[in-house]
Structures are given as structure tokens and as C-alpha cells.
Amino acid sequence: MGSQKSVIPIFMSMEHISLHPFRQDDAHRVTELINSPGVQQYLTLPTPYLLCHAQDFINRCITQHLPHFCIWVDGEPAGCIGLGNSPGGDPSEQMVGYWLGADYHGRGIATRALLQFLPLLPALAPHCRRFVAFTHVDNVASRRVLEKGGFTCAGMITEYQGKQLPFGDAFLYTLSLSEVIDRTFTLKLWQKSDTTTLYNLISPEQITSNLLIPTPYQLHHAQAFIQDCTSNPSCRYAICAGGRIVGGLGAEYTPDEAGGQNIKIGYWLGTDYRGQGYATAAVKLLLQLIPVLMPEHNTIYARVLKHNTPSAGVLQKCGFTCTGEVEYDTGAATPAKVYHFEYGSANV
Numbered sequence: 001m002g003s004q005k006s007v008i009p010i011f012m013s014m015e016h017i018s019l020h021p022f023r024q025d026d027a028h029r030v031t032e033l034i035n036s037p038g039v040q041q042y043l044t045l046p047t048p049y050l051l052c053h054a055q056d057f058i059n060r061c062i063t064q065h066l067p068h069f070c071i072w073v074d075g076e077p078a079g080c081i082g083l084g085n086s087p088g089g090d091p092s093e094q095m096v097g098y099w100l101g102a103d104y105h106g107r108g109i110a111t112r113a114l115l116q117f118l119p120l121l122p123a124l125a126p127h128c129r130r131f132v133a134f135t136h137v138d139n140v141a142s143r144r145v146l147e148k149g150g151f152t153c154a155g156m157i158t159e160y161q162g163k164q165l166p167f168g169d170a171f172l173y174t175l176s177l178s179e180v181i182d183r184t185f186t187l188k189l190w191q192k193s194d195t196t197t198l199y200n201l202i203s204p205e206q207i208t209s210n211l212l213i214p215t216p217y218q219l220h221h222a223q224a225f226i227q228d229c230t231s232n233p234s235c236r237y238a239i240c241a242g243g244r245i246v247g248g249l250g251a252e253y254t255p256d257e258a259g260g261q262n263i264k265i266g267y268w269l270g271t272d273y274r275g276q277g278y279a280t281a282a283v284k285l286l287l288q289l290i291p292v293l294m295p296e297h298n299t300i301y302a303r304v305l306k307h308n309t310p311s312a313g314v315l316q317k318c319g320f321t322c323t324g325e326v327e328y329d330t331g332a333a334t335p336a337k338v339y340h341f342e343y344g345s346a347n348v
Contacts, residue, residue, distance in 0.1 A: 017112045019069040019081065019120075021291040022061045026070060029077045030054040033101030042136045043099055065295050067124045069288075071100065071113045078104045081117050083124060083131075088160045092129035094121075096175075098145075105141070114149040119186040121177070123237060123289050126189045128177055134160075134170040146173045150183055185278070187237035187249060187285055190229040194238055197245050198222045201270035210308050211268055212328075235293055239269070239282045246273035249282045251294060262299045263290065267314075279314045287318065287343070300343035303328060305336060315341045 022030075034040060034049040046053050061068050068082030079100035086093035096117070100110055121131060133151060135142040143153070151173035158169050181188055190198070199222040202208065208215040229236050236250035247269035253261045265286060269279055290300065302320060304311045312322070320341040327335035 016074045017109055017116070018072045019113065019116050019288060020072055022058045022068065022070045022080075024055075024058060024062070026077050027051060027054040027058055030058065030070075030080075033077065033079065034099070036102035038102050038105070039099060042139050042142070065292050067120075067292050069117065071098075071109070073104060073109060078109065079113070081113050083121070086132055086160075087134070092127070094125045094128045094131050096131050096133045110142070110145045111148045114145055118149060118175075118180055119184045119285055120289060121180050122186050122188040122240075123235075123285075124292065125177075130174055130176040131180070133173040133175075135173065137169045137171060143171060143173075149175070150179060151175045181240055182243035185241050185281055185285075187282065187289075188240055189233075190226045190236065190238050190248075192226060192230065194245060195219070195222050195226050198226065198238075198248070201245065201247065202268065204271055206271060207268060210305055210311070211266075235286070235289070237286075239267070239278060241273070241278060246270055246278050247282070249286055251286060251290065251300075253294070253297070256298055258298075260298045261296055262301060263294055263297045265300065265302050267311075274310070279311070280317045283314060283318045302341045303338040304341065305338055312339060312341070319344055 028051065031049060031051045031054045034043070034045060034054070040047055040049065060066060066082065068080060070077050071079040071081055079098065081096075081098035083094045084097060086095050096114075098110055098113060098117075100113075104110075121128070125131075131151075133146050135146065137156060147153070152175065154172040154174050156169060157172050160172065180186065196219075199217070199219045202211075202213070202222070203217040205215065208217050214221050234250070234252065237248065238245045239247040239249055247267065249265070249267040251263050251265045254264050256262050265283065267279055267282060287300070290297070302315055303326070304315065306325070316322075320343050322339050323342050324340055325337060326340045328338045329335050
């Protein structure tokens with residue numbers, strides 16, 4: 001099918017549809033949605049679905065940092081999308097699943113939610129070989145959602161990898177990790193094969209002048225950075241647009257004065273990729289990932305050199321507020337003056 005080979009738009013208008021971590025007070029709404037007409041028909045959930053079931057599910061999402069997101073429509077919970085273990089038990093596979101309340105069926109919401117979810121997959125499951133999804137043979141609408149998301153139908157099955165499916169006969173759909181990276185705007189882990197690309201993108205002085213990295217930036221610096229990324233897994237990613245690396249982004253824990261942890265983020269783009277909205281899109285992806293990948297924190301912040309007006313604009317578009325000016329020790333004789341931005345902070 002043509003939809004299986006096409007590239008998902010890098011910046012797709014999602015109107016009033018967004019993905020958010022579940023909150024404890026979503027339990028009543030989740031219970032109501034799952035018990036709405038026709039929702040449980042294709043789900044393997046307790047019937048009737050009680051408030052205690054929703055509370056248990058949300059508690060596990062929060063305490064175990066599960067990669068499940070609440071689908072919001074016009075600021076209100078409308079459904080769920082997430083990753084789970086493959087029914088066959090293959091550790092190189094993850095299963096994509098989703099559902100919507102009855103009032104949200106037939107409006108293209110599931111497709112848009114899936115298209116928002118796909119760019120998160122390389123960071124949520126970086127060592128996954130492929131993603132699978134199963135739809136009941138009668139669930140034509142869900143098949144269309146998967147096909148619009150780029151999944152390929154592998155046929156109808158009654159069991160998977162020697163195990164009986166809990167939902168009976170189903171169609172199996174697959175999407176490889178490489179297909180996700182090639183077809184979306186996403187964040188992926190740095191790999192050794194990216195070394196030359198990293199060096200070519202970041203070495204120009206107009207890039208290094210805004211970053212606290214060696215100048216001139218040489219190939220051995222890129223090699224050392226990627227070796228550190230692969231040896232010490234962390235939230236440091238290559239920003240990819242349709243399979244092409246356009247920059248880098250990362251997040252790290254820093255201690256606060258009270259003994260807790262804050263998160264500092266940073267990002268950069270190659271000179272040819274500036275002014276196209278890539279940095280804003282990448283930071284927004286990272287902010288969606290942080291509740292799952294780095295949940296234990298107090299404040300998310302970033303610091304920007306005073307002359308770097310475009311970067312300050314990126315942060316403001318992503319919900320950060322400048323809380324003042326601070327000195328930053330760069331190793332030079334005089335500390336640099338930088339603006340301190342905090343996510344969700346009010347002006348001071």
C-alpha cells in the first residue's frame with residue numbers, strides 16, 4: 001500500500017490532540033471511557049471495568065514508569081496509547097496498543113495519536129528490532145489506523161511465536177525500528193557509524209561557539225563522545241529528520257541545593273538545518289520522554305548564552321521561562337553570562 005511506504009510528515013498539525021503521562025486523578029475518566037459502548041469489544045480487560053482497575057493501571061504507569069500515554073483531546077483524557085511486551089516473549093519486539101472512548105471513534109484521533117507516538121519509539125525502545133500490533137479480524141478501523149501509521153500487514157494469525165493470542169484470531173502488523181527512524185522526525189541513540197556525521201555537523205565554529213565543547217572540535221572528540229554514549233547509556237540523542245541526522249540533544253541530572261535532582265537539557269543543530277523548526281520539535285519530543293525515562297526530578301532547566309537569541313526563542317516556544325541571568329563557569333578567566341530558563345516557571 002502507498003501509505004506503508006510514504007514518509008510521515010515531520011511537522012503534522014495535531015489540532016487539539018496530545019499525549020501526556022497519566023495522573024492519579026485520571027482514574028474516574030479512564031473508567032468511564034473504557035465502559036463506554038463498544039470499547040471493550042476488542043480489549044482484554046476485566047468486565048465490568050471498575051474504578052479500582054483504572055487506579056491500579058495508573059499507579060503502575062506512574063510507579064513503574066511504563067511507556068503508556070494518555071491521549072488528550074481538547075484538554076481532556078480520551079484514551080490511551082503505549083508499548084508493552086510482545087505476546088511471543090521476544091525481547092527484540094515491543095507491542096503497540098491503543099484505545100479511545102466511544103465518543104472519539106471515527107474522527108481520525110487514533111491515527112493522529114499514533115503519528116505522535118511513533119517518533120517517541122526509538123528513545124522508548126532503542127534496542128527493539130521491530131514493533132508489532134494485533135487487531136481483531138473484525139476491527140477494520142484499527143487496521144486502517146495502523147496502515148496510515150506505516151505498519152505492514154503480515155497476515156491473519158491464530159497464535160504468535162508458539163503462543164495462543166488472548167484476543168483470538170487477529171491480523172499481525174509490523175513496523176521496524178529503522179522504518180520509524182527513516183519515516184519520522186525522531187530522536188535516536190548515537191551509534192559508532194554516526195561519528196563522521198557528528199563531526200561534520202558540529203565542528204564549524206558557529207556551532208561550537210554556542211556550546212561548551214572543545215574548539216576546534218576534531219574527529220577524535222566526536223569519537224570519544226560517541227564511545228561515551230554507547231558505553232554509558234543516557235538521554236543523549238541524535239536528532240533525525242526522515243532518517244538524516246540534523247543535530248543533537250540531551251538531558252542530564254544535576255543536583256539541587258536541597259539534595260534532590262534537577263534535569264538540564266541542551267541541544268544544537270547543524271548550520272544547514274537551522275530556522276526550520278527542528279530544535280523546537282526536538283525539545284518537545286524530549287519533554288514527552290522525560291516523565292518515562294527520567295521521572296525523578298524537581299525542575300527541568302536550560303541555559304543559553306546571552307547572544308543566542310534563536311535558542312532562547314526555542315525554549316519559550318516549548319514552555320520555558322527565563323528566570324534570570326546567571327554566571328556559568330566555562331573554564332575561562334571570566335565566567336560566561338547566560339540566561340537561565342526553567343520549564344513551566346512563571347516570570348520573576
